[in-house]
Amino acid sequence: MLRLYDEKPIMIFTIDDDVKIGVDFCNIKMKMKPCQFRLFHNYLFSISKKLDESSDTVELLLVKNSLNVTISISHFFQLFNAVSSVMNKKFGNKIIYQN
Numbered sequence: 001m002l003r004l005y006d007e008k009p010i011m012i013f014t015i016d017d018d019v020k021i022g023v024d025f026c027n028i029k030m031k032m033k034p035c036q037f038r039l040f041h042n043y044l045f046s047i048s049k050k051l052d053e054s055s056d057t058v059e060l061l062l063v064k065n066s067l068n069v070t071i072s073i074s075h076f077f078q079l080f081n082a083v084s085s086v087m088n089k090k091f092g093n094k095i096i097y098q099n
Helices: 034-050 073-094
Strands: 002-007 010-015 020-025 028-032 057-062 067-072
Touching (some): 002 073, 010 073, 028 034, 034 073, 057 073, 067 073
Antiparallel strands (some): 002 010
């Protein structure tokens, strides 16, 4: 396991010699392939564009078992910044934002 990001409450790490990327946040543990991690990043980016100053919480729909999770706005931005940081380190200029 190689830790890519480890700052409370978020940890992002590689599993099985870079075959999967693990993300632990707010008592949620996810294991994703690199392509799924990119899609997760794009999903977080699209949510961040819809937030306004009145937002206190953010609702995430995670694919596994159609899990709806509500997290605080500060935890969301910590997660988004952590995922973006790993995307930049691990994939460089391959970051793709959906419009």
